[in-house]
Amino acid sequence: MTAKTIGIIGGGQLGRMLAMAAARLNFRTIILEPQADSPAAQVANRQITAAYDDPAALAELARLCDVVTYEFENVPVAAAATLAASVPVYPPPKALEAAQDRLVEKRFINDCGIPTAKFHAVDSQEGLEAALKDFGGQGVLKTRRLGYDGKGQKVFRSPADSAEGAYAALGSVPLILESFVAFEREVSIIAARSTDGTVVAFDPAENVHRNGILHTSTIPASISDATAEAARNAAEKILSSLGYVGVIGIEFFVLADGGLIANEMAPRVHNSGHWTEAACVVSQFEQHIRAVGGLPLGDAGRHSDCVMQNLIGDDILTVPDWLKRKDALVHLYGKTESRPGRKMGHVTVLTAKT
Structure with a gap:
């Protein structure tokens, strides 16, 4: 397979894991990120150190890459549109427009026939x-x-x-x-859409947050098959409406009757999908690279149940203990400074599939 180059806007841990997945599939990666020696650049082929909307940097990225993607949803829409005039940008810039403003996002989700608060x-x-x-x-x-x-x-x-x-x-x-929503639990679904319109979704994860930050994602979620199917259907509606290519994360509140209320969507790989690298043959990161790189999507089935836990701030000090466990996959993000609330890595603990 001829090596192609994927540009990734953003140099954080999501970009890092995308670059790692890309390398396994013989893609080169170039990171656009203003912070020198970013986590993503540590594992990519090159970093362009410039602002996300720097005209010269955008022109260079477009010239060097076969396709451009991004690892966070606050990429300037104008910058994505500028790139899209000369190189494919996936997910499309209109996905950024829909996700960057919570009011626009809520209205868009409602227009897809999906309830929100x-x-x-x-x-x-x-x-x-x-x-x-x-x-x-x-x-x-x-x-x-x-x-x-x-x-x-x-x-x-x-x-x-x-x-x-x-x-x-x-x-x-x-x-x-x-408004407040009287919900029983929070779940999210990670789904992907390819350039030919194929949609594949991973199993929904049940999420617990602490201080507004994701703490754990547990798979399988304690929801019915009907609720899981409703989450998949909602994801497919959103992906199709946007003409989307790549991976998306969508968060839901689960009501007492099993109904779903959409909370928000992220047009990128998502923290609550990190478990897929340990419990699936094809992770969310590889799935995204497959989608934007024009490859067939992989199977999203899991071979194990699991719990993914974020390592935040001083949680990094627990890594030696995690490394002693036979059932845990440890993934660190290459960040040298630990701060309260900063995501330093994650751990996924595997158990037999039920």
Whole structure:
């Protein structure tokens, strides 16, 4: 197979794992990332050290690569569109547009026939107070753009929680207030769509978050076959609507009756899909490389049950103990500095498939 070059915008751990998967399939990778010696660049063929929207860097990336992808959803849409004029960009820039703004995302998901929490756009303190009144004084206030891992949010648990100054406290930027959802558990599904329209989905994972950051993903999730099928169907609707190519992660709330409420989507490989590298023959990272590289998608079946746990901050100190276990796959991200809330690696513990 002739070696092709894949450009990856973003140099974090997701880009690192994409580059590793690409190398196994005889692809070269070039990283565009402003931080020198990024985790991804440590395992890629080359890094272009420049801003994501630097015109000269984008031109060089387009010239050197056969296809370009990205590892995070806050890539400037204009930069992706500029690249797409001269080289295939997967997932398509319109997937970035849909995912970068929480209000646009919610409306898009609803247009696909998939329910979400109720929501109000909030563009002023007065607008926030009116939205809270409509939701009985409760809800989750979020920035519409750039929020992740619990950042850029404020929770109103009861009418007694003061909203005074909340709009300004979140930066006086466009916000969205989402209603609470009475859910039993959180799940996510990782699915891929190829250039020929084939869709393949991994088994849904059941997720537990701590301080707004994913702590564990457990497979299989404690959901019915019907709920799992509904998650797959929702993923296929979203992928098809976007003309998507690559892997996507979609998070859901599971209701008491097994129904699903979509929370958010990420147009990239996803933290809750890291388990696939240990429990499946083809990981989410290889699946993404196959999709954007024009190769057939792999089988998404798992050979084991498992629990994936993130190593966050000082959790990195537990690695020697994890390495002594026979049932654990340890994956570290090449980061030299540990900080509270920073993802340093992950561990997947395997058990016999049930």
